[in-house]
Structures are given as C-alpha cells and as structure tokens.
Amino acid sequence: MANSALLVMDVQRDIVAIADDGSGYLPRLRQAIDGARAAGIPVIYVVIGLRPGDQEVSPRNKVMTNIVRAGLFTEGQPGTEIHDDVAPQQGDVVVTKRRGSAFSGSDLDLVLRxxxxxxxxxxxIATSAVVLSTLWHAIDLDFGLTVLADACLDTDPEVHTMLTEKLFPQWADVFAVEDWLKVIAPQ
Structure with missing residues (x-):
C-alpha cells in the first residue's frame, strides 16, 4: 500500500446530520484515518462545495438542482465543513468537488499524480453517491481500489449492502475497517 491514499469523502456536517444512523460510523471512520496515518498512508479529504448563487448548476441536473433548492453545500456555510469528529490535521489536503465523483470539477487527479x-x-457518505461515482471514475483512470465497507454510509441500508457486497467486489477489494487495519499495520 506504499502508493495508496485514503479518501474521506463528503463527511460534512450537513451530510452527517442527514445520514448518520447512530451505528458508530464516525468512530469507525476515525479509526481508519488514524490507522492510515500510523501506516504512512496520506489522508485526503474531499468535500462538495458549490459557489453561491447556483452559478454552476444546470436546471437539467435534477440531483444538483434539488440540492441547491434545499440550500445545501454552498461554500463557506457551516454545514459544508468537515465534521469535527474526523477533521483534517494541519497539512492534510482538502479537495473541493462540484459534482458526485471526487474527481468531478476538482483537482484530485492532479494531487494524486x-x-x-x-x-x-x-x-x-453516501455509498450510492460519492463512493459509487468515485469508484467508477477511478476505474477509468486505472487506480487500484479498496473500499472500506463500514467506513461508507448510505441513507438506504439495503442499497449500501448491495453495493458493498455484490457490486464493489467486482472491481475493488472490500474490507471492514478492522480487517483493513490488520493489513496495513506497520510490522
């Protein structure tokens, strides 16, 4: 895993408030972040941020139009900040994206290369949104992929299970955080 990075995607205050089901998601994610750092794996945060005034959202984009109407993800608003429980450390890279995939409208590929x-x-958050979109985009860019199933969260548990147990294993290694930490633990 010498050339790996852990992506922590869309774990922003408003998104956590909508999706967190009280299952211990944030502490598990914190374990993954801490384990990655201990193993020397860079942690890169990805957030969705839209410019005020929906300048970059086409009315043809149903999902993004609904997000703008709901007043979510406007840059500079408190709800777009990364949740305090998993906040970046000084020197961590934070990438802002404009759409579903971590690569869409961001400089993530440049940072990685x-x-x-x-x-x-x-x-x-969410397995069926940023994780799925980023996985597909990363496949096309020839990245090796691992998904930490219990460090992903979705508002629909059935969709989460279907993706992490049936679809993702076709293209990525899928681990629970605890099992992944055993794989990356410094010897």
Whole structure:
C-alpha cells in the first residue's frame, strides 16, 4: 500500500446530520484515518462545495438542482465543513468537488499524480453517491481500489449492502475497517 491514499469523502456536517444512523460510523471512520496515518498512508479529504448563487448548476441536473433548492453545500456555510469528529490535521489536503465523483470539477487527479499515488482507499457518505461515482471514475483512470465497507454510509441500508457486497467486489477489494487495519499495520 506504499502508493495508496485514503479518501474521506463528503463527511460534512450537513451530510452527517442527514445520514448518520447512530451505528458508530464516525468512530469507525476515525479509526481508519488514524490507522492510515500510523501506516504512512496520506489522508485526503474531499468535500462538495458549490459557489453561491447556483452559478454552476444546470436546471437539467435534477440531483444538483434539488440540492441547491434545499440550500445545501454552498461554500463557506457551516454545514459544508468537515465534521469535527474526523477533521483534517494541519497539512492534510482538502479537495473541493462540484459534482458526485471526487474527481468531478476538482483537482484530485492532479494531487494524486503529483504524489505518485496509484491506489485509493474509499470511504464516505453516501455509498450510492460519492463512493459509487468515485469508484467508477477511478476505474477509468486505472487506480487500484479498496473500499472500506463500514467506513461508507448510505441513507438506504439495503442499497449500501448491495453495493458493498455484490457490486464493489467486482472491481475493488472490500474490507471492514478492522480487517483493513490488520493489513496495513506497520510490522
């Protein structure tokens, strides 16, 4: 995992408030972050942020139009900040994206290539949104992929289970945080 990075995607205050089901998601994600750091794996945060005034949202984009109407994800608003329980440390990279995939409208690919990162470990909210979109995009960019199933969260548990147990294993290694930490633990 020498050329890997852990992506912590869309774990922002408003998103956590909508999706967190009280199952211990944030502490598990914190364990993954701490374990990655201990193993020397960079942690890169990805947030969704839209410019005020919906300048970049086409009315043809149903999902993004609904998000803008709900007043979510406007840059500079408190709800767009990364949740305090998993907040970045000084020196961590935070990438802002404009759509579903962590690569869409962001400089993530540039950040990864500059660090010679060729494998990604995906975490985030929601499994059926940012994780799925980023996984597909990363496949097309030839990244090696790992998904930490219990460090991903979705508002629909059945969709989460279907993705992490049936679809994702076709293209990525899928681990529970605890099992992944055993794999990356410094010897």
């Amino acid at each position: 500059a660090r010679d990162i060729d494998s990604l470990v995906l975490t985030g």
